[in-house]
Amino acid sequence: MAQKAFNLVPEYLRQKEAKIAMANQGLYNGFIGVGIFVILFIFPGNAILYGLLLFVGFVVVAAIYDALTVNPKIILSQGLPAILAILALLFT
Secondary structure (H helix, E strand, O other): OHHHHOOOOHHHHOOHHHHHHHHHHHHHHHHHHHHHHHHHHOOOHHHHHHHHHHHHHHHHHHHHHHHHHOOOOHHHHHHHHHHHHHHHHHOO
């Protein structure tokens, strides 16, 4: 999946540094997921909206950065769902 999304060649993905970078990306995604889970089930009611906006905002910022530096298509695959989530949060 990373090969296609980031236009990476298989030889690069076999390198130790690339494996470390992909593991770091996995950690980032995991922390975002855990953060959203904690916000939904542990934060008090009046803080949930702001916490969710913060964490989903992180995803939007990452998508913009990736679109500018790696592949413009990432804004659609990663950024659009996050932007729609923010809009849903603001209008519900």
